[in-house]
Amino acid sequence: MQDTVSIDHSEDEANDDADLMRRIAGGDQEAFRRLMRRHLARTVRLAARILGSTGAAEDVAQEAFIRVWQHAPSWEDPGKAGAKFSTWLYRIVLNLCIDEKRKFRFVSADLLPESADESRNAEQQLQSRETTARVRAALETLPDRQRAAFVLCFYEEYSNKDAAEALGIGVKAVESLLVRARRTLRDKLKGDA
Amino acid sequence: MTTHDDDLLKTYDPSAGVDLRRLEDSIMRAVAGMPQGDADIVIVPPRFWRPAYLFAPGGGLIAAAVMGFLIGFSPVERAEMLLDPAFYSTQDIVAGDADLYDNGGIF
Numbered sequence: 112m113q114d115t116v117s118i119d120h121s122e123d124e125a126n127d128d129a130d131l132m133r134r135i136a137g138g139d140q141e142a143f144r145r146l147m148r149r150h151l152a153r154t155v156r157l158a159a160r161i162l163g164s165t166g167a168a169e170d171v172a173q174e175a176f177i178r179v180w181q182h183a184p185s186w187e188d189p190g191k192a193g194a195k196f197s198t199w200l201y202r203i204v205l206n207l208c209i210d211e212k213r214k215f216r217f218v219s220a221d222l223l224p225e226s227a228d229e230s231r232n233a234e235q236q237l238q239s240r241e242t243t244a245r246v247r248a249a250l251e252t253l254p255d256r257q258r259a260a261f262v263l264c265f266y267e268e269y270s271n272k273d274a275a276e277a278l279g280i281g282v283k284a285v286e287s288l289l290v291r292a293r294r295t296l297r298d299k300l301k302g303d304a
Numbered sequence: 305m306t307t308h309d310d311d312l313l314k315t316y317d318p319s320a321g322v323d324l325r326r327l328e329d330s331i332m333r334a335v336a337g338m339p340q341g342d343a344d345i346v347i348v349p350p351r352f353w354r355p356a357y358l359f360a361p362g363g364g365l366i367a368a369a370v371m372g373f374l375i376g377f378s379p380v381e382r383a384e385m386l387l388d389p390a391f392y393s394t395q396d397i398v399a400g401d402a403d404l405y406d407n408g409g410i411f
């Protein structure tokens with residue numbers, strides 16, 4: 112990604128998000144831009160890892176932030192509702208990904224746009240592409256919910272509790288999904304090696 | 305999974321080529337002038353009785369139970385559909401098929 116924004120799950124960040132959301136509820140576009148800069152990179156990355164397509168991930172991210180804008184007045188801050196903005200946003204993204212997957216299937220890795228990186232030679236690029244295709248194929252074998260739970264916990268480093276909140280299921284169910292996902296991925300990657 | 309598998313999986317980032325600035329501008333353009341807030345919800349007060357209640361799961365079950373009770377409560381005699389006693393009366397069978405009985409055909 113051309114502009115990576117590093118995000119942590121700190122309490123300060125949650126408070127800042129809540130403050131920005133209050134301003135957005137009043138129609139403040141600058142606050143909306145700030146909130147987007149904070150979360151857009153992760154949103155696109157999450158959607159892309161779940162959907163396996165950057166184009167669809169961009170569409171999902173755009174739709175998710177449009178919903179954030181539209182529903183900002185009815186959003187309740189964490190102090191009252193007990194849920195962080197990022198969890199709420201991720202839930203929107205996951206639901207949109209599920210909708211998107213109903214009309215969209217994984218495209219071949221060959222159709223993915225190549226990222227121009229002139230610092231690497233052709234052999235390294237080829238190797239990287241093969242690795243990506245291998246991981247992608249392994250992730251593709253996971254059922255939707257397992258993939259969503261795995262992406263949230265493994266890539267986004269969400270706790271099981273936060274992932275459970277974002278997925279709208281119990282912590283035990285998340286643990287079960289993760290165990291099954293890891294087992295499938297291990298077998299798949301071992302089989303491909 | 306091994307650490308090697310973890311390292312391999314961590315390399316996967318299909319969003320690497322996304323132009324976030326372009327996407328951000330596109331979203332800002334999309335929300336410019338877009339109204340906020342949920343659409344006004346019109347609450348229809350419930351009515352005591354609607355024909356639809358008869359077909360709704362709860363109402364349907366109650367209606368079926370009432371109809372079943374009424375049918376069972378006032379049975380209609382349908383003599384023409386009863387079985388002929390000859391088919392189930394042992395005495396009639398024995399009397400009518402004495403030969404068979406004598407020969408031990410059915411008993």
